[in-house]
Amino acid sequence: xxxxxxxxHKHFNTKTGNLVVLKDINMEIxxxxxxxxxxxxxxxxxxxxxxxxxxxxxxSGEVKVDGEVITGPGPDRGMVFQxxxxxxxxxxxxxxxxxLKLQRLSKKERREKASTYLEVVGLSKFAKSLPSELSGGxxxxxxxxxxxxxxxxxLLLDEPFxxxxxxxxxxxxxxxxELWERTHLTVFMITHDVEEAVFLSNRIYALGARxxxxxxxxxxxxxxxxxxxxxxxxxxDYRDELMEIMRGHGQEALIAA
Amino acid sequence: MxxxxxxxxxxxxxxxxxxxxxxxxxxxxLQTGLMIASIAVPLLLWxxxxxxGSIDPTFLPSPANVITAFGRLWSTGELLQDTVASLWRVGVxxxxxxxxxxxxxxxxxxxxxxxxxxxxxxxxxRYMPAPAFIPLLILYLGIGEEPKITLIFIGVFFFxxxxxxxxxKFVPKDLIEATYTLGGNRLQTLLQxxxxxxxxxxxxxxxxxxxxxxxxxxVSELIAATEGLxxxxxxxxxxxxxxxxxxxxxxxxxxxxxxxLFFQYLLRVSCRWxxxxx
Ligand SMILES: Nc1ncnc2c1ncn2[C@@H]1O[C@H](COP(=O)(O)OP(=O)(O)OP(=O)(O)O)[C@@H](O)[C@H]1O
Ligand SMILES: [Mg+2]
Numbered sequence: 001x002x003x004x005x006x007x008x009h010k011h012f013n014t015k016t017g018n019l020v021v022l023k024d025i026n027m028e029i030x031x032x033x034x035x036x037x038x039x040x041x042x043x044x045x046x047x048x049x050x051x052x053x054x055x056x057x058x059x060s061g062e063v064k065v066d067g068e069v070i071t072g073p074g075p076d077r078g079m080v081f082q083x084x085x086x087x088x089x090x091x092x093x094x095x096x097x098x099x100l101k102l103q104r105l106s107k108k109e110r111r112e113k114a115s116t117y118l119e120v121v122g123l124s125k126f127a128k129s130l131p132s133e134l135s136g137g138x139x140x141x142x143x144x145x146x147x148x149x150x151x152x153x154x155l156l157l158d159e160p161f162x163x164x165x166x167x168x169x170x171x172x173x174x175x176x177x178e179l180w181e182r183t184h185l186t187v188f189m190i191t192h193d194v195e196e197a198v199f200l201s202n203r204i205y206a207l208g209a210r211x212x213x214x215x216x217x218x219x220x221x222x223x224x225x226x227x228x229x230x231x232x233x234x235x236x237d238y239r240d241e242l243m244e245i246m247r248g249h250g251q252e253a254l255i256a257a
Numbered sequence: 258m259x260x261x262x263x264x265x266x267x268x269x270x271x272x273x274x275x276x277x278x279x280x281x282x283x284x285x286x287l288q289t290g291l292m293i294a295s296i297a298v299p300l301l302l303w304x305x306x307x308x309x310g311s312i313d314p315t316f317l318p319s320p321a322n323v324i325t326a327f328g329r330l331w332s333t334g335e336l337l338q339d340t341v342a343s344l345w346r347v348g349v350x351x352x353x354x355x356x357x358x359x360x361x362x363x364x365x366x367x368x369x370x371x372x373x374x375x376x377x378x379x380x381x382x383r384y385m386p387a388p389a390f391i392p393l394l395i396l397y398l399g400i401g402e403e404p405k406i407t408l409i410f411i412g413v414f415f416f417x418x419x420x421x422x423x424x425x426k427f428v429p430k431d432l433i434e435a436t437y438t439l440g441g442n443r444l445q446t447l448l449q450x451x452x453x454x455x456x457x458x459x460x461x462x463x464x465x466x467x468x469x470x471x472x473x474x475x476v477s478e479l480i481a482a483t484e485g486l487x488x489x490x491x492x493x494x495x496x497x498x499x500x501x502x503x504x505x506x507x508x509x510x511x512x513x514x515x516x517x518l519f520f521q522y523l524l525r526v527s528c529r530w531x532x533x534x535x
Contacts, residue, residue, distance in 0.1 A: 055434050076439035085435040089453050099439030102449070105346040130530055150440065 002186060003029040003052070004156055005076075008061035010047055018231050021047050023091040023211035025061070029154075034187045035179050036197035044212030045190040046082060049158050051190065053079045066153055073256070075099055078147025081157040084139045086131040092118065092142050093127040099150045117145040120179065133159055137161075137168040148183075148189055157234045161196070170227065177225050193244065198222075198238045199230065206245045278304055283345040289315060318427065318500040323507070325502035335489070340508060342485040350409025355463050358417035363455065364426020365418065376422075379415050387412030388476050389468075395481065396493035402448050405477040412473045413466045420466070424458025425451060464520035471513050 029035050038115040039045050051055040052063050052110040054073040063070040065077060073079075086095050096114035105113075118124050121141040131139055142161045148157060161169045177200065182188060191197050197204050201220055210213040220238060222229050229235050282288075294319055300320070314322055324532035326416065330336035363377075365372045372527050390411055394404035428451050436446045480486025493501035525532040 052432075053438055055437065073434070073437040075438070077438065078439040079435070081431055081435060082433055085429075085431045087432065087453075089528065098436075098449075102436070102439055102445050122468065132530065146439070164335040 002031040002033075002066060003027070003047075003050070003188065004062075004064040006062050006064070008048075008063065009045070009059045010051065010052060010056075011059045012169075020211040022051075022058075024212050025212070025214060027205060029186065029188060031058075031186055032184045032203045033203060034189070034205050035205070036189050036191055037207055037243060038191055038194055038246065039207030039212065040198045041192060043207045043209035044191075045207065046158055046251060048207075048212065049156055049188075049190055051054070051079055052154075053156055056228040075103060075150035076153045077156055078150060078152035078154070079156045080140065080143045080147055080158065080160045082160070082162060084131070084136070084143070085141055086139055088131050088148075091122060091128050092134070095131065095142055096145045096149050099146060103150065110156065113151075114145070115147050116140075117148045118143070120148065120182070121145040121175070135168075136170055137164050140164075140172070144179075148185075154186040154188055157187065159191055160189070162193075168194070169170050176200060192228065192241050192244045198235060198242065204238075204242065206242055208245070218242070278440070300475070314497050315497050318503060323503045323527060326477075326498070328506045330489075330501065330504060336504070336508070339484050339486050339505075340512070343478065343487065344512070345411060346405050346477075346485070347467075347474045350406040350474070351413055351467055354407075354409060354410045354413035354466075354470070355417060358414050359421060359459060360422025362418040362459075363425055363447070363452065365422040366428075372422065376419075377463035379419055380382045382464050384410075384413045391477065391480055400443045400481045405474060409473050409475050413470050413499055416469065417462055417466045421455065423457050424462065426453040427458075428454045457528040460520060460524045460528070464517060464524075466504045467516050467520065468513060471509070471516065475509060 005025050005027040008022055008025040009020070012019045012021060025048065027035075027037075047056070051058050052065075052070065053069045054077070055061075056237065058073075070077075077085070087098065090098065093111075093114055096118055097110045100110040100113060101112060110248065115127070118127055121144055123138060123141055123145065126134065126138065131142070134142065143160070144155070144157075161172045164172060173196065174189075189197075189200065199222075200221055204216075204220060205214050206216040206217045206218065207213065218238065218241070220235060223232065258504040274337045285293075304320050307314075307317060307490065318326070328334070331397075361375070365375055387408055392407060394407055398404040398407060402504070432450060432454065433446055441449070473501075474485070475487035478485035479491045482488040486509055490502050493499070494507065
């Protein structure tokens with residue numbers, strides 16, 4: 001097992017008492033899989049990803065990557081955040097190199113690797129631009145290149161395309177699939193967009209809210225991965241089933257909120 | 258003609274709204290015009306008042322009187338000597354205060370422990386007006402350069418530390434966490450992410466506090482000094498040389514303005530990314 005989440009619980013101590021955000025999460029992800037976790041807003045998706053990234057410690061349970069228990073953040077798990085997190089004073093090239101700089105690679109190695117991954121995300125031409133000069137989709141692609149430059153074991157994505165318009169989103173989906181086919185990366189992506197999850201992943205974990213638990217695990221087998229497949233009845237079946245799960249628990253969440 | 262008229266009207270109706278646009282730039286020529294008027298109108302009023310108002314020049318000297326006084330003070334070398342003396346005091350005091358307050362402020366902003374240790378003290382001292390320290394400083398340090406430089410240090414250090422601390426608090430947590438996920442340790446994060454992120458804020462805080470330092474040096478010279486622009490004004494006041502008071506005030510203002518422009522320039526060249534936002 002490549003990425004393992006065992007009996008993970010996460011509580012927060014808040015003013016109103018003990019808030020159970022994640023309850024008994026178990027996941028198993030193989031090397032090279034593209035996995036999506038789908039859940040409504042507030043179902044604890046970001047919290048879950050933070051435990052995997054090591055930015056936060058679970059209340060109980062553990063996360064293992066390649067057999068090792070996670071105790072803190074590290075470049076072996078590349079993370080793309082829900083909000084834009086490029087360093088505004090660095091150019092696209094410098095942003096992409098930054099992780100390698102922190103890991104003390106030589107200048108030459110840094111430049112070569114960063115250029116390679118900028119090429120992969122199709123932004124070589126913008127190497128000298130500042131983040132403020134990029135569109136939202138481009139910013140997230142730089143963030144992906146920055147994470148990839150450290151050659152991580154797994155790429156963690158927290159609703160990376162949530163803020164993009166429908167058309168840009170479709171382009172980014174195409175891009176993600178090409179990237180995944182080319183690099184055989186292990187991808188763990190979080191989203192509230194059911195169609196996005198069905199279109200991209202091999203397997204989906206559907207999360208229920210308050211507390212966040214795994215409601216259903218679903219393998220996705222589609223005849224093809226192009227925009228046409230979205231009109232296919234198999235695609236619709238997967239989508240409707242997931243919507244049903246989310247709808248049921250969405251109402252609970254609303255009452256709880 | 259019939260074609261140009263409607264166009265004219267449309268620019269006119271736009272014209273009335275251009276002036277009051279909320280949080281938006283105004284056209285370049287209008288901006289330049291307003292900026293010139295900001296200085297030119299008071300100058301013109303001053304000139305009109307002294308030329309046609311038959312006012313006693315010891316009460317309000319005319320622009321010509323002031324220019325003559327400027328020439329007189331310049332040719333004797335007194336003005337330059339005073340300016341250099343004041344600049345030197347500000348330079349040393351401000352530089353030392355900024356040098357100390359940047360690391361202290363960054364540490365206070367980054368570490369809750371250091372903040373808890375220092376913030377109450379700094380918050381208290383900040384509310385003690387620096388000029389109120391003058392009698393103590395004269396008692397401890399005499400009337401040489403030390404008390405004046407120390408006064409500037411006190412007046413800048415505490416404010417600047419607290420302002421730098423505030424800029425550090427506004428570094429997005431996401432950026433710091435992104436650095437950790439890229440393999441950064443805490444020292445790297447402090448030096449390579451937090452510091453560059455707050456640099457424009459530090460420059461801005463220092464710019465504001467330089468104005469305070471410049472005022473403090475004048476105040477300190479009003480009280481005890483043998484040379485300096487503040488001293489020049491207080492001597493001129495004693496002998497009713499109002500024109501020289503004006504010379505002193507104008508030189509003080511112009512030098513302050515030059516400081517400000519210099520810091521704005523520094524911000525633009527060193528932090529292109531932040532200058533764009535402003
Ligand atoms: N540090 C914290 N302290 C207290 N409560 C927290 C903390 N972090 C998250 N929570 C709570 O945990 C719940 C889940 O938050 P989380 O950000 O993981 O949701 P999400 O599924 O990512 O939502 P979205 O889709 O809106 O990003 C929320 O109710 C939130 O208030
Ligand atoms: Mg989230």
